[in-house]
Amino acid sequence: MADHPLIAHKLTVLRDVNTDSPTFRRLVEELVALLAYEATREVRVETVEVTTPVATTTGTHISTPRPLVVPILRAGLGMLEGMSKLLPTAEVGFLGMLRDETTLEAVTYANRLPQDITGRQTFLLDPMLATGGTLIMAIDYLLELGAKDVTAICLLAAPEGIDAVRQSVGDRAEVKIVVAAVDERLNAKGYIVPGLGDAGDRLYGVVD
Numbered sequence: 001m002a003d004h005p006l007i008a009h010k011l012t013v014l015r016d017v018n019t020d021s022p023t024f025r026r027l028v029e030e031l032v033a034l035l036a037y038e039a040t041r042e043v044r045v046e047t048v049e050v051t052t053p054v055a056t057t058t059g060t061h062i063s064t065p066r067p068l069v070v071p072i073l074r075a076g077l078g079m080l081e082g083m084s085k086l087l088p089t090a091e092v093g094f095l096g097m098l099r100d101e102t103t104l105e106a107v108t109y110a111n112r113l114p115q116d117i118t119g120r121q122t123f124l125l126d127p128m129l130a131t132g133g134t135l136i137m138a139i140d141y142l143l144e145l146g147a148k149d150v151t152a153i154c155l156l157a158a159p160e161g162i163d164a165v166r167q168s169v170g171d172r173a174e175v176k177i178v179v180a181a182v183d184e185r186l187n188a189k190g191y192i193v194p195g196l197g198d199a200g201d202r203l204y205g206v207v208d
Protein backbone atom coordinates (compact mmCIF):
# COMPACT_ATOMS: atom_id res chain seq x y z
CA MET A 1 0.00 0.00 0.00
CA ALA A 2 1.33 3.43 -0.90
CA ASP A 3 1.79 5.65 2.12
CA HIS A 4 2.27 9.28 1.18
CA PRO A 5 0.41 12.46 2.23
CA LEU A 6 -0.07 13.62 -1.38
CA ILE A 7 -1.64 10.28 -2.30
CA ALA A 8 -3.89 10.39 0.78
CA HIS A 9 -5.00 13.95 -0.01
CA LYS A 10 -5.81 13.26 -3.67
CA LEU A 11 -7.60 10.05 -2.78
CA THR A 12 -9.81 11.86 -0.28
CA VAL A 13 -10.94 14.35 -2.93
CA LEU A 14 -11.48 11.45 -5.35
CA ARG A 15 -13.77 9.70 -2.87
CA ASP A 16 -15.90 12.81 -2.35
CA VAL A 17 -19.32 12.36 -3.94
CA ASN A 18 -19.27 16.08 -4.87
CA THR A 19 -16.11 15.82 -7.00
CA ASP A 20 -17.06 16.37 -10.65
CA SER A 21 -15.88 14.26 -13.62
CA PRO A 22 -13.16 16.63 -14.92
CA THR A 23 -11.60 16.87 -11.44
CA PHE A 24 -11.99 13.11 -10.95
CA ARG A 25 -10.18 12.42 -14.24
CA ARG A 26 -7.33 14.78 -13.37
CA LEU A 27 -6.92 13.22 -9.92
CA VAL A 28 -6.85 9.68 -11.33
CA GLU A 29 -4.08 10.73 -13.71
CA GLU A 30 -2.10 12.40 -10.93
CA LEU A 31 -2.54 9.45 -8.58
CA VAL A 32 -1.37 6.90 -11.11
CA ALA A 33 1.76 8.94 -11.74
CA LEU A 34 2.54 8.82 -8.02
CA LEU A 35 1.80 5.08 -7.81
CA ALA A 36 3.76 4.34 -10.98
CA TYR A 37 6.88 5.56 -9.25
CA GLU A 38 6.57 2.68 -6.79
CA ALA A 39 5.23 0.20 -9.35
CA THR A 40 8.20 0.66 -11.69
CA ARG A 41 10.85 0.41 -9.00
CA GLU A 42 11.99 -2.92 -10.41
CA VAL A 43 11.63 -2.14 -14.09
CA ARG A 44 14.51 -3.76 -15.95
CA VAL A 45 17.27 -1.42 -17.06
CA GLU A 46 20.61 -1.61 -18.83
CA THR A 47 23.73 0.45 -18.57
CA VAL A 48 24.45 2.80 -21.47
CA GLU A 49 27.11 5.32 -22.28
CA VAL A 50 26.00 8.93 -22.55
CA THR A 51 27.93 11.95 -23.69
CA THR A 52 27.04 15.13 -21.86
CA PRO A 53 28.26 18.54 -23.08
CA VAL A 54 31.09 18.08 -20.59
CA ALA A 55 32.11 14.41 -20.52
CA THR A 56 31.17 10.84 -21.31
CA THR A 57 29.66 8.83 -18.49
CA THR A 58 27.54 5.77 -17.88
CA GLY A 59 23.79 6.02 -17.42
CA THR A 60 20.67 3.87 -17.41
CA HIS A 61 18.08 2.99 -20.06
CA ILE A 62 14.96 0.90 -19.75
CA SER A 63 15.94 -2.34 -21.44
CA THR A 64 14.21 -4.33 -24.16
CA PRO A 65 11.86 -6.09 -24.52
CA ARG A 66 9.80 -3.05 -23.73
CA PRO A 67 7.37 -3.20 -20.81
CA LEU A 68 3.71 -3.72 -21.66
CA VAL A 69 0.99 -1.55 -20.11
CA VAL A 70 -2.59 -2.85 -20.21
CA PRO A 71 -5.48 -0.65 -19.07
CA ILE A 72 -8.70 -2.53 -18.28
CA LEU A 73 -11.51 -0.54 -19.93
CA ARG A 74 -13.38 1.49 -19.11
CA ALA A 75 -12.09 2.76 -15.82
CA GLY A 76 -8.46 1.70 -16.39
CA LEU A 77 -8.32 3.95 -19.44
CA GLY A 78 -8.35 6.90 -17.08
CA MET A 79 -4.99 5.71 -15.75
CA LEU A 80 -3.24 5.26 -19.10
CA GLU A 81 -2.15 8.84 -19.72
CA GLY A 82 -0.56 9.17 -16.27
CA MET A 83 1.27 5.86 -16.70
CA SER A 84 2.42 6.66 -20.25
CA LYS A 85 3.98 9.90 -19.08
CA LEU A 86 6.23 7.94 -16.72
CA LEU A 87 6.88 5.02 -19.04
CA PRO A 88 6.67 6.52 -22.53
CA THR A 89 8.57 3.68 -24.21
CA ALA A 90 6.13 1.00 -23.03
CA GLU A 91 3.82 -0.75 -25.47
CA VAL A 92 0.11 -0.62 -24.74
CA GLY A 93 -2.39 -3.49 -24.99
CA PHE A 94 -6.08 -3.27 -24.17
CA LEU A 95 -8.62 -5.35 -22.28
CA GLY A 96 -12.28 -4.37 -22.25
CA MET A 97 -13.97 -6.00 -19.27
CA LEU A 98 -17.27 -5.54 -17.54
CA ARG A 99 -18.43 -6.91 -14.23
CA ASP A 100 -21.94 -8.36 -14.44
CA GLU A 101 -23.55 -6.47 -11.59
CA THR A 102 -25.94 -9.37 -10.76
CA THR A 103 -23.50 -12.29 -10.69
CA LEU A 104 -20.41 -10.08 -10.02
CA GLU A 105 -18.59 -12.16 -12.65
CA ALA A 106 -16.24 -10.53 -15.12
CA VAL A 107 -17.09 -10.56 -18.83
CA THR A 108 -14.52 -9.71 -21.52
CA TYR A 109 -15.73 -7.70 -24.53
CA ALA A 110 -12.35 -6.67 -26.00
CA ASN A 111 -8.92 -8.27 -25.99
CA ARG A 112 -6.11 -6.63 -27.93
CA LEU A 113 -2.81 -7.93 -26.60
CA PRO A 114 0.47 -8.94 -28.27
CA GLN A 115 0.49 -12.68 -29.09
CA ASP A 116 3.59 -13.49 -27.09
CA ILE A 117 4.69 -11.55 -24.06
CA THR A 118 7.24 -14.00 -22.73
CA GLY A 119 9.89 -12.14 -20.76
CA ARG A 120 7.99 -8.84 -20.80
CA GLN A 121 7.26 -6.91 -17.63
CA THR A 122 3.56 -6.13 -17.68
CA PHE A 123 1.53 -3.49 -15.87
CA LEU A 124 -2.25 -3.82 -15.51
CA LEU A 125 -4.20 -0.64 -14.81
CA ASP A 126 -7.59 -0.69 -13.07
CA PRO A 127 -8.62 1.75 -10.34
CA MET A 128 -10.87 -0.71 -8.50
CA LEU A 129 -10.04 -4.17 -7.14
CA ALA A 130 -13.30 -5.32 -5.56
CA THR A 131 -14.10 -9.07 -5.61
CA GLY A 132 -10.96 -9.58 -7.71
CA GLY A 133 -12.84 -11.39 -10.51
CA THR A 134 -11.81 -8.86 -13.17
CA LEU A 135 -8.17 -8.72 -12.18
CA ILE A 136 -7.92 -12.52 -11.88
CA MET A 137 -9.24 -12.95 -15.43
CA ALA A 138 -6.93 -10.21 -16.75
CA ILE A 139 -3.90 -11.78 -15.07
CA ASP A 140 -4.85 -15.18 -16.53
CA TYR A 141 -4.84 -13.68 -20.06
CA LEU A 142 -1.33 -12.32 -19.47
CA LEU A 143 -0.03 -15.59 -18.00
CA GLU A 144 -1.48 -17.57 -20.94
CA LEU A 145 0.56 -15.32 -23.26
CA GLY A 146 3.76 -16.07 -21.37
CA ALA A 147 4.03 -13.27 -18.80
CA LYS A 148 5.72 -14.14 -15.53
CA ASP A 149 6.08 -10.67 -14.08
CA VAL A 150 2.82 -8.74 -13.62
CA THR A 151 2.24 -5.59 -11.61
CA ALA A 152 -1.33 -4.39 -11.06
CA ILE A 153 -1.76 -0.71 -10.25
CA CYS A 154 -5.05 0.07 -8.50
CA LEU A 155 -6.36 3.04 -6.59
CA LEU A 156 -8.62 1.20 -4.14
CA ALA A 157 -8.81 -2.45 -3.15
CA ALA A 158 -10.97 -4.55 -0.85
CA PRO A 159 -9.10 -7.06 1.33
CA GLU A 160 -11.32 -9.82 -0.12
CA GLY A 161 -10.15 -8.96 -3.66
CA ILE A 162 -6.47 -8.94 -2.75
CA ASP A 163 -6.83 -12.36 -1.08
CA ALA A 164 -8.70 -13.76 -4.08
CA VAL A 165 -6.01 -12.60 -6.51
CA ARG A 166 -3.22 -14.00 -4.36
CA GLN A 167 -5.00 -17.34 -4.06
CA SER A 168 -5.72 -17.55 -7.79
CA VAL A 169 -2.16 -16.73 -8.87
CA GLY A 170 -0.48 -19.01 -6.33
CA ASP A 171 3.06 -19.74 -7.44
CA ARG A 172 2.30 -19.45 -11.17
CA ALA A 173 3.93 -16.02 -11.46
CA GLU A 174 5.28 -13.00 -9.69
CA VAL A 175 2.29 -10.69 -9.23
CA LYS A 176 2.63 -7.42 -7.39
CA ILE A 177 -0.32 -5.22 -6.46
CA VAL A 178 0.40 -1.54 -5.94
CA VAL A 179 -2.60 0.23 -4.42
CA ALA A 180 -3.22 3.68 -2.99
CA ALA A 181 -5.45 2.37 -0.17
CA VAL A 182 -6.94 -0.89 1.04
CA ASP A 183 -10.48 -0.18 2.23
CA GLU A 184 -12.61 -1.95 4.84
CA ARG A 185 -14.73 -4.43 2.92
CA LEU A 186 -17.21 -5.10 0.13
CA ASN A 187 -20.91 -4.39 0.55
CA ALA A 188 -23.70 -6.77 -0.51
CA LYS A 189 -23.55 -5.38 -4.08
CA GLY A 190 -19.82 -5.99 -4.35
CA TYR A 191 -18.89 -2.32 -3.98
CA ILE A 192 -15.84 -1.24 -2.04
CA VAL A 193 -16.70 0.43 1.31
CA PRO A 194 -16.10 3.33 1.82
CA GLY A 195 -14.73 3.33 -1.74
CA LEU A 196 -15.59 5.98 -4.30
CA GLY A 197 -18.56 4.45 -6.12
CA ASP A 198 -18.34 3.24 -9.71
CA ALA A 199 -15.03 4.50 -11.05
CA GLY A 200 -16.05 4.10 -14.72
CA ASP A 201 -19.24 6.09 -14.20
CA ARG A 202 -17.45 8.81 -12.30
CA LEU A 203 -14.84 9.11 -15.06
CA TYR A 204 -17.07 8.82 -18.11
CA GLY A 205 -20.72 8.97 -17.01
CA VAL A 206 -23.40 6.34 -16.46
CA VAL A 207 -24.13 3.87 -19.28
CA ASP A 208 -26.91 1.27 -19.30
Ligand SMILES: O=P(O)(O)OC[C@H]1O[C@H](OP(=O)(O)OP(=O)(O)O)[C@H](O)[C@@H]1O
Residues within 6 Å of the ligand: 072, 073, 074, 075, 076, 097, 098, 099, 100, 104, 106, 126, 127, 128, 129, 130, 131, 132, 133, 134, 135, 161, 190, 198, 199, 200, 201
Ligand atom coordinates in the same frame (compact mmCIF):
# COMPACT_ATOMS: atom_id res chain seq x y z
O1 LIG B 1 -12.96 -6.78 -8.66
P1 LIG B 1 -14.26 -6.86 -9.38
O2 LIG B 1 -15.39 -7.29 -8.47
O3 LIG B 1 -14.20 -7.67 -10.63
O4 LIG B 1 -14.69 -5.37 -9.77
C1 LIG B 1 -13.78 -4.45 -10.26
C2 LIG B 1 -14.11 -4.08 -11.68
O5 LIG B 1 -15.35 -3.32 -11.72
C3 LIG B 1 -15.11 -2.07 -12.36
O6 LIG B 1 -15.34 -2.12 -13.72
P2 LIG B 1 -16.82 -2.16 -14.32
O7 LIG B 1 -17.31 -3.55 -14.47
O8 LIG B 1 -17.70 -1.23 -13.53
O9 LIG B 1 -16.62 -1.61 -15.79
P3 LIG B 1 -16.34 -0.11 -16.27
O10 LIG B 1 -14.88 0.14 -16.04
O11 LIG B 1 -16.72 -0.11 -17.70
O12 LIG B 1 -17.20 0.82 -15.45
C4 LIG B 1 -13.66 -1.79 -12.07
O13 LIG B 1 -13.10 -0.81 -12.89
C5 LIG B 1 -13.03 -3.15 -12.21
O14 LIG B 1 -12.72 -3.47 -13.54
Ligand SMILES: O=c1cc[nH]c(=O)[nH]1
Residues within 6 Å of the ligand: 075, 128, 130, 190, 191, 192, 193, 195, 196, 197, 198, 199, 200
Ligand atom coordinates in the same frame (compact mmCIF):
# COMPACT_ATOMS: atom_id res chain seq x y z
O1 LIG C 1 -16.61 -0.19 -5.62
C1 LIG C 1 -16.53 -0.58 -6.80
C2 LIG C 1 -16.56 -1.94 -7.16
C3 LIG C 1 -16.43 -2.29 -8.47
N1 LIG C 1 -16.29 -1.32 -9.40
C4 LIG C 1 -16.24 -0.01 -9.08
O2 LIG C 1 -16.10 0.86 -9.95
N2 LIG C 1 -16.37 0.32 -7.79
Ligand SMILES: [Mg+2]
Residues within 6 Å of the ligand: 075, 198, 199, 200, 201
Ligand atom coordinates in the same frame (compact mmCIF):
# COMPACT_ATOMS: atom_id res chain seq x y z
MG1 LIG D 1 -17.97 0.62 -13.82
